[in-house]
Amino acid sequence: RTHTHTQPYHHHHLTHFPTRRSSLSFSFSFASMWSVFRSLSSALSRMGLLESPSALATSRCPHLNQLTPRQCRATVSTLSSDHVEEKMAHATVSEFIQGCPFAKVVLKSGPEAQQAIEAANVLHSVHQTPQQGVVPKVVAATATSSATACSSAVAAAAAAATATTTARDASCSSSNLLTSPSTAAATSAPAPAECAVEYSQMIVDELNNLHTSGRYRTFHPMARQRGAFPRAHHDLLDDQVTMWCSNDYLGMGQNPGVISAMQEALQAHGAGSGGTRNISGTTPFHVQLESELASLHGKQGAMLYGSCYVANSATIQALVKLLPGCELFSDQKNHASIIEGVRQSGAPKHVFRHNDLTHLEQLLQQAPSHVPKIILFESVYSMDGTVAPIEAICDLAQRYHALTFVDEVHAVGLYGERGGGVAQQLGLESRLDLVSGTLGKAFGVYGGYVSGESDLLDAVRHHSSGYTFTTSLPPVVAAGALASVRHLKQSQVERQQHRRNTQRLRNLLLERGLPLMSSPSHILPVLVGDAQLCKRMSDWLLQERRIYVQPINFPTVPVGTERFRLTPSPVHTPQMMLHLADSLYTVFSEFDALPRGSTLDFYTALQASANQDQETVQSLLAYE
Helix, strand or coil: CCCCCCCCCCCCCHHHCCCCCCCEEEECCCCCHHHHHHHHHHHHHHCCCCCCHHHHHHCCCHHHHHCCCCCCCCEEEECCHHHHHHHHHHCCCCCCCCCCCEEEEEEEECCCCCCCEEEEEEEEECCCCHHHCCCCEEEEECCCCCCHHHHHHHHHHHHHHHHHHHHHHHHHHHCCCCCCHHHHHHCCCCCCHHHCCCHHHHHHHHHHHHHHHCCCCCCCCEEECCCCCCEEEECCCCEEEEECCCCCCCCHHHCHHHHHHHHHHHHHHCCCCCCECCCCCCCHHHHHHHHHHHHHCCCCEEEEECCHHHHHHHHHHHHHHHCCCCEEEEECCCCHHHHHHHHHHCCCEEEECCCCHHHHHHHHHHCCCCCCEEEEEECECCCCCCECCHHHHHHHHHHCCCEEEEECCCCCCCCCCCCCCHHHHCCCHHHCCEEEEECCCCCCCCCEEEEECHHHHHHHHCCCHHHHCCECCCHHHHHHHHHHHHHHHHCCHHHHHHHHHHHHHHHHHHHCCCCECCCCCCCEEEECCCHHHHHHHHHHHHHHHCEECCEECCCCCCCCCCEEEECCCCCCCHHHHHHHHHHHHHHHHHCCCCCCHHHHHHHHHHHHHCCCCHHHHHHHHCCC
16 A cells, blocks of 8 residues: 555555455445345355355355344455454444444455355444443354354344344334434434444544554654754653654755745745635745746646645546546555545546556556546655656557656655656656656655646646645745755755665665665665554664654555655764664564564565666666
């Protein structure tokens, strides 16, 4: 997700979530017996337990066809051996009437014997009141090389579910909770508490899962202090910390010219815009900023959005409306905003392996020549720091008559003679149809945009709900962004110092043997490989060394590739960088996290997989 496409909703394809072995998860329908049987038998067939869905009744798991939808609410997963416990902990299925029982079946297929069941665990859990006198039961089947465990475990779960279902239904029926709507409406007796949906328990269970897996995210309250960045005051610690994961890449949020422009706009025009762009929300600042952004990318026009997440998602959906039959081709590691746009558009989608031109071309070849096509990718990928082969993608787009949509969010302001991004630095701006960017990272303010040809944007404007039906950026924000864009179009000082500091920190990390993942860009990912360990190391750095760097874990990146994402800026001093490098070496040593053995092999493989074009790498690292 990956951010890679590790997030389970990403495009709804499994190729977005690479693990060492493939994983699969299905949630069964509550609507009908047939839906339960069909989904479960299909999953078991993939595991080699059933010859075909039609063989369910006479399969090696004969007890399955005795389960009713109420008795079995199942999630069937094939899991990599490294993450069985974690996955099982997250596979909770919530009953639509929380008081009634459900069974959870987890089957694991081993790598050496795909047809053997290495583990079959069935959890029967009932949320109940003490007055019921029904004790939750846990039935477990030990690992075996046959299907006996599956059959026995499911049968045991069915028996337990039947017993508790009978008791619960009797209780609920006596109180008319399960009667017909007309009967229920006629009675004034309230539903008993034990039969109510326990929403709070569902939420608590999910929060416990997040804590147990190390995926719970702590939002640290910190007050950035004008003129002191990257130092900030941590409210909980009541102390100063140094920020090493901020996306204010150039420190423009502290730029005196930007602050002055915002103060003047606030005094002159007040706080908010007062409406949508169509209804009183278009100010001279909005018009000037769109013109400046169009100029930045060498395009005819630009459209402002509330954020680049909205810009990507809304624009993709609008394009699909404009181009009937359009098919979308999306990089595996695209940001969640692009994935959301693809999913919501409803268009046929094809996901190509990250930066894999051969795979992309294979997918383009399979699409009908007469249908519209759009290739969606990023210039710099935020979690790995990898860079797209933009020129080669443009060549493929030209060959197969496809449009190109590039997200330059992590590149605008940082690369190019005027801060237009990687495409500008490589002289490829004119070959791209649409470029999206943000005003909230290198430009240091807030907002997002899309730039392109005027007719195309005019059509998108009239079909983009995310543009039309939301309040526009406040004038004070637009004024600050305008000042920042204009400054970085002229000044090279920030970009040059930023690259020097990036290279200096990279060298310090490599000198200490830290697991720095290969990255030609300004993003320096340091591999940890375990969510809980990454969180503990992050806490140690904050508490012991006053270094703030957040752990990056699933679903932002795949399980097993958890990391720290370091973002040096022009205002980090040499002393700060030395302190960070020494502190990272200490925490990796203290927690025994330095790469060795198979971990070192995995780390080496990750570095080799970057496969970046060397000319692009050298161009990105050039200071002049």
